[in-house]
Amino acid sequence: MGGVAGSRLDEEWESHRPAVFGAAYRLLGSVAEAEDVVQDVWLRAAAADLAQVVDLRAWLVTVAARSAYNVLNSARVRRDAYVGPWLPEPLLTGPDAGHRVLVDESVSTALLLVMQELPPPERVAFVLHDVFELPFGEIAGVLGRSPVACRKLASRARARVTTARRRPSASRAERERVLNAFRAASEEGDFARLVELLDPDVVYVADGGDKATAARVPVLGRVRVARLLARLGTRRPGARMHLVEVGGEPGLATYRDGALVWIDTVDISGGRITAFRRVANPDKLRHAGHTRAS
Structure with missing residues (x-):
């Protein structure tokens, strides 16, 4: 890499890398796969003539x-061969996170799950247009379809996402309050409070990927879920639960003897947890577990 194009990439790359x-x-719901894409983009940009690129950020995102x-x-x-439920790989987004990323509700676990249900073309059209504001003419080049077709794809995806956004959602303060109460109940073994x-x-829903102990099917009902959570709780020697930020929202990370064993994200409505998602697959915790809790 050399010349003006190389110099421009060197100067601007770090500011565009989060995008x-x-x-x-x-698009992928995987930190590891996203990192591979970032490396691929860097190599492609290093080999390209960027002198005529007006908007480098848009070009890199495309x-x-x-x-x-x-x-x-x-x-x-x-995914079809995956053992048990599949959940997106947790992305820590707090002050000490290992990745800089543009944070909005589209990186929350709940919306990532909605987007993962969309056909890939709809997912691409929605992310590029609604999140990164790229014109449909550029999206057409990615998908190999007309701009009009891409507009329709984004519209269908937007309708699904909008439906999910209409569900009652707790404020950040309410999420932290409920999660702190849950943590206290777990640590104290207070089953009634759970x-x-x-x-x-x-x-x-738990994602163990056949590499960690986890329920192979969703568990329904608060008594059954409370029993499961109590059995797997933090009243074990060396176990600690910490409030963390996952995808821009409060979540919980549990450590045993300083090693990360799972990350929990939740949906909350009316002061109660309506959905509880646990990622225990160690492959999906590798990037989140770069630090060890004291």
Whole structure:
């Protein structure tokens, strides 16, 4: 890499990298795969003539989307063979996070799950247009479709996402209050309080990927979920639960003897947990567990 183009990339890369990573992560739901896309984008940009590129950020995000789109087909095959429920790889987004990423509600676990249900073309069109504000003419080049077709894809995706956004959602303060109460009940072994903090129709989903002990099917109902959570709780020697930020929202990370064992994210409505999601697959915790809790 050399000349004006190389110098421009060297100067601007770090400021655009969060957008490149953010686009890939929203599309793939995997930190590891998003990092691979970032590396691919860097190599492609280093080999390209950027002198005529007016908007480098948009160009890099478009390249990231094209690379992620190519990954999506193979990812779907792997997903079909995945053991147990699949959840997005947790992305820590607090002050001490290992990745800089553009944070909004589209990196929350709940919306990532909605986007993962969309067909890949709809997902790409929505992320590029609604999150990164790219024109449909550029999106057409990624998907190999007309701008009009891409507009329709984004519209269908937007309708699904809008439905999810209309569900009652707790404020950040309410989330932190409920999670802190849940942590206290877990640490104290207060089963009655655990039940009280769960919605009667709560759904518990765990992702162990056949590499960690986890329920293979969702668990329904607050008494059943409370029993499961109490059995797996933090009243074990060396266990600690910490409030963390996951995808821009409060979550919980549990450590044993300083090693991260799972990350929990929740949906909360009316002061109770309506959905409880636990990622215990160690492969999905590798990037979140770069530090050890004291």
